[in-house]
Amino acid sequence: MGLRDALFGRTTQAQPKLDNLFALSTGALTLDSELDLVSSGQAGLCFKAGSGESTITTDADIEQLLNFDETDNKVSITTDDLGFKWLVIKDPDLESLVTRIHSANTSMVENGLGPRLLCAVFGFVPKTPPGEGSVRLVYLLKQGTFYPFAPTSKNQRDNELELRVRSFLEKDIPMEKDLSRWMALWDLPVN
Amino acid sequence: MAKSKFETDHGLNARMFVTGLLLVLLYAIIITVLIRVGVAFGFVIVIAFALIFSQYFFSDKIAMFSMHAHEVTPAQEPKLHEIVDRLCLLANMEKPRVGVAEIDMPNAFATGRSPKHAVICATRGIMNRLNDEELEAVLAHELSHVAHRDVAVMTIASGVGMLAGLVSRIAMWGAILGGGGGRGRGGQNIVLLEMVTWIVSLVIYVIAYLLTMALSRYRELAADRSGAILIGKPSVLASALVHITGDMGKIPRTDLRKAEGMNAFFFAPALASGTAASLFSTHPSLEKRLDQLNKLEREMNG
Numbered sequence: 001m002g003l004r005d006a007l008f009g010r011t012t013q014a015q016p017k018l019d020n021l022f023a024l025s026t027g028a029l030t031l032d033s034e035l036d037l038v039s040s041g042q043a044g045l046c047f048k049a050g051s052g053e054s055t056i057t058t059d060a061d062i063e064q065l066l067n068f069d070e071t072d073n074k075v076s077i078t079t080d081d082l083g084f085k086w087l088v089i090k091d092p093d094l095e096s097l098v099t100r101i102h103s104a105n106t107s108m109v110e111n112g113l114g115p116r117l118l119c120a121v122f123g124f125v126p127k128t129p130p131g132e133g134s135v136r137l138v139y140l141l142k143q144g145t146f147y148p149f150a151p152t153s154k155n156q157r158d159n160e161l162e163l164r165v166r167s168f169l170e171k172d173i174p175m176e177k178d179l180s181r182w183m184a185l186w187d188l189p190v191n
Numbered sequence: 192m193a194k195s196k197f198e199t200d201h202g203l204n205a206r207m208f209v210t211g212l213l214l215v216l217l218y219a220i221i222i223t224v225l226i227r228v229g230v231a232f233g234f235v236i237v238i239a240f241a242l243i244f245s246q247y248f249f250s251d252k253i254a255m256f257s258m259h260a261h262e263v264t265p266a267q268e269p270k271l272h273e274i275v276d277r278l279c280l281l282a283n284m285e286k287p288r289v290g291v292a293e294i295d296m297p298n299a300f301a302t303g304r305s306p307k308h309a310v311i312c313a314t315r316g317i318m319n320r321l322n323d324e325e326l327e328a329v330l331a332h333e334l335s336h337v338a339h340r341d342v343a344v345m346t347i348a349s350g351v352g353m354l355a356g357l358v359s360r361i362a363m364w365g366a367i368l369g370g371g372g373g374r375g376r377g378g379q380n381i382v383l384l385e386m387v388t389w390i391v392s393l394v395i396y397v398i399a400y401l402l403t404m405a406l407s408r409y410r411e412l413a414a415d416r417s418g419a420i421l422i423g424k425p426s427v428l429a430s431a432l433v434h435i436t437g438d439m440g441k442i443p444r445t446d447l448r449k450a451e452g453m454n455a456f457f458f459a460p461a462l463a464s465g466t467a468a469s470l471f472s473t474h475p476s477l478e479k480r481l482d483q484l485n486k487l488e489r490e491m492n493g
Contacts, residue, residue, distance in 0.1 A: 046448070082448045119447065138447070155319060159439040179438055183447035 016109060016117050017144030021102050023173040024122065024137070027146070028094050031124055034168045037135060039094040040123030043101050044190035045087040047108070048116045049079060062087070062108075075100075078189050084118065086189050097122065105141070117141045121149075121190045133158070135165055138185065145176035149185055157184060217351060217399050243350035250342050251310045254302035260292035260312045267291075271318070274327045275311060278334055282421055287311045287337055291318075295444050297435035301333040302342055309337040317435055319444055324424075325431035332418035332428065339417075341410050348406050352399035408475040415480055416487065425487040432484075436477050 031037040062077060062085075074090045087104055091097045101120050108117060120139040126132065136149045148165040150158040162182070166175050176182060246253065255261070265272040272289055279286045287301070287309035297317040303309035311333050318326065336342070419425035433439065443450075474480075 080448075082446070084448050155444060157442070157444070159320075159434070159442050162442065163438055179441035180443060182442045183450050184444055185447050 016105060016114055016141035018102055018105050018109075018141070020144045020146075020174050021098055021105075021120065021139060024098050024139075024146075025095055027137070027169050027173040028124075030168050030172050031135075031165070032127070035165065036127045037124040037165075038127050039092075039097065040125045040134065040191050041090055041092045041097075042123040042190050043089050043091075043097040044121045044188065045089075045101055045104055046084050046118045046121065046185075046188075047087075047113065048118060049083060049085040080189060081187065088189055094122075119185075121185065121188060123191050125191075133161060134191070135161065136185070136188070136190065137165075138182075140176060140181070143176060143181070145174050147176040147182040149182070151184070151186065155184075155186060213402055217395055217402070220395065243346065243354075246350070247304050247343065247346045250346065251303040251308055254300060255290060255310060255312065258292045258298075258300065258312065258314075259294060260290045260310075260314075262288050262290045262310070270323070271313060271326075271330075274323070274330055275334075278327065278331050278421065282331075282334060282338065284334070284338055287334075291315065295319075297321075297440050299329050299333050301336040303337070304343055304346075305340065306337050309342075311337065316444065320434055320439075321431055324427050325434065328418065328422055328424065328428035328431045329435075331421045332414050335414040335417040335421070336410070339410065339413060341414070344410065345403070345407060348403045352396060352403050411474050412480065412483055415483060419484055419487055420491075423491065425484040425491065429481050429484040429488075432477060432480055 028039060076088050078086050078088060080086060089097060089100050089104075091100065101122075105117065105120070108114065119141055122137045122139070123134065124137060125134040133150065136151075137146050138149050139146050146169070148162040148169075150161045150165075152158050169175060263271065268289065268291060271291070275286060275289055285306055287303065287306070288311070290310050290312035292298075292312060292314040294314050295316040296314055297320050299311075299313045299317055301309060301311045311330060313326070313330070317329065321329065415428060419428045422428070
């Protein structure tokens, strides 16, 4: 995007940047060693359910697109209160979570759903119960950057923990530098 | 103000006095220049005073309007009213009106030309981010602004800056009209004189602006100090400041899914977000404010 586009208020629909996703494996090691946070075994992909140029609009279409195994109960699609769809994947192995999110992304992009993708979310929980202080790492697909989100109640988030996570992770993974983009995702279906 | 129990700080008062004195000096220079030029003297004064007075008299309405704030009753915001009630009892001052602005940006402000007409206002963002104790500390800071009559002081101070701005503009018109009139040799001298006036006024405007900002920073520090002394816990105000300024204040509470319309999450950004630091700030740096509060904490509890 150049200055001329800015002047004329043009925007182009951005395609997701997926490659930075793989950096998460390194980041996870740091989270484990520095903050005692480990993967919750859950990840989610959030996208706008909508109409448009694509013919793929129903859950069934998406399921078919992503080649769900009938018996695969690790994957589910839910619609949240704000009308966004979530592909939720459960897998104890983080590497495999990342790979599955990446391949789901890739097939959606190939089928023209790229512009609808909003973010991917990976859950992290403290190694030792009672499970206080869990963190979600949100991956902004259009920016190709991560940021932490640590909700503590309905509309409260633990900014101190989030900034601590950033300070440890910024060497390993591309963190979103603009803090005003660290938007909340209240009541998300990924733990 | 004499009646209320807000502590005064003599060092700060002295510095504010010097700043104020310099502003008055500037004011005198402007008047002299005006008389020398001899154009539209009465006109300038009338307009300037009308603007300053309307700013002074409607300060509460202007501030509330620009922050999209509305007044709230104790039934609507019981917690906020309870805190203000308690602080006013503690400070022995009249309770101001209470308002809330429905925005996510963490902020609070006090406005109104006198303690009688004062409004104290908090944004939804600050109420979501701070615990009750921290919110109390922030409101104590804002109540000190009311007790210190900061709106009146700052209106007068910025009024001088505005006057200087007006003078420079009128001098500029004079220079253009004089140049077009072709008044011969004498006319050229007048044009030159007016050009000089214009440049001088501009310089004066910049200086006045910087001084106003300095005055504002001193008054913020003074409000921090008396607010912290009133609640007796400087460290709580310090913790509130850390939570609402700097990095933490920038992290939004707005939902990503709701922000997609106005924000560039589905689209590539038209312009990369800049890092334009504000050159002139009305608030002292966080470090300076925390330093003062740490010192106070040691004095009070050490």
